[in-house]
Amino acid sequence: xxxxxxxxxxxxxxxxxxxxxxxxxxxxxxxxxxxxxxxxxxxxxxxxxxxxxxxxxxxxxxxxxxxxxxxxxxxxxxxxxxxxxxxxxxxxxxxxxxxxxxxxxxxxxxxxxxxxxxxxxxxxxxxxxxxxxxxxxxxxxxxxxxxxxxxxxxxxxxxxxxxxxxxxxxxxxxxxxxxxxxxxxxxxxxxxxxxxxxxxxxxxxxxxxxxxxxxxxxxxxxxxxxxxxxxxxxxxxxxxxxxxxxxxxxxxxxxxxxx
Numbered sequence: 048x049x050x051x052x053x054x055x056x057x058x059x060x061x062x063x064x065x066x067x068x069x070x071x072x073x074x075x076x077x078x079x080x081x082x083x084x085x086x087x088x089x090x091x092x093x094x095x096x097x098x099x100x101x102x103x104x105x106x107x108x109x110x111x112x113x114x115x116x117x118x119x120x121x122x123x124x125x126x127x128x129x130x131x132x133x134x135x136x137x138x139x140x141x142x143x144x145x146x147x148x149x150x151x152x153x154x155x156x157x158x159x160x161x162x163x164x165x166x167x168x169x170x171x172x173x174x175x176x177x178x179x180x181x182x183x184x185x186x187x188x189x190x191x192x193x194x195x196x197x198x199x200x201x202x203x204x205x206x207x208x209x210x211x212x213x214x215x216x217x218x219x220x221x222x223x224x225x226x227x228x229x230x231x232x233x234x235x236x237x238x239x240x241x242x243x244x245x246x247x248x249x250x251x252x253x254x255x256x257x258x259x260x261x262x263x264x265x266x267x268x269x270x271x272x273x274x275x276x277x278x279x280x281x282x283x284x285x286x287x288x289x290x291x292x293x294x295x296x297x298x299x300x301x302x303x304x305x306x
Contacts (some may be wrong), residue, residue: 076144092128132232147257157258170265235259239266
């Protein structure tokens with residue numbers, strides 16, 4: 048029942064994304080620069096929460112736009128009604144619905160769906176990861192110098208030591224391709240599918256990564272914070288990789304080695 052509800056809620060949100068995509072809709076700006084929210088975000092969030100609450104009215108909800116809907120429950124649904132909103136608002140088809148399900152503080156299930164590209168990623172802890180019901184796995188590359196990476200940058204850039212621009216510069220000066228697609232949830236899924244060897248970012252929220260990081264792990268990858276500790280979506284730093292080059296990438300990010 049949990050799995051069917053997750054899939055049903057993800058598909059419901061995706062229908063709203065498709066309904067508004069490349070259409071006319073209201074756009075407003077949240078706190079910070081270029082931090083958009085659209086009419087479609089709210090419509091998607093509404094149907095996702097309604098779908099979950101129909102079956103599980105007592106479950107905890109954490110969603111990007113609605114915030115926390117606190118309930119006394121061991122289950123928490125972590126929702127991004129549209130990840131990649133700037134892409135969506137500009138008609139760029141790299142955007143998705145992302146929903147993770149947590150039980151007693153552990154992520155147990157996740158779904159990420161990009162209906163524009165027709166790609167539905169799913170993972171259940173202990174059962175592997177799939178793309179459109181076909182099993183996926185991470186890449187086999189062992190060297191950062193030969194890798195294809197993906198990252199993102201905070202919209203409000205904080206001039207922190209060893210920040211995102213500094214790490215990015217170190218990598219691209221060595222000729223390493225580093226992409227910036229604008230949807231952390233899809234970045235993670237594309238690592239899980241072996242399209243990228245790794246993803247890293249300095250500042251994410253729980254709804255950005257809750258589903259995607261489980262999908263990477265279920266596909267055989269590794270996900271940690273920048274210190275190499277087990278990843279929690281409630282802290283900002285993330286490195287998700289095929290596992291084979293993970294520690295080398297951590298050394299590069301933390302400026303401990305030169306490529």
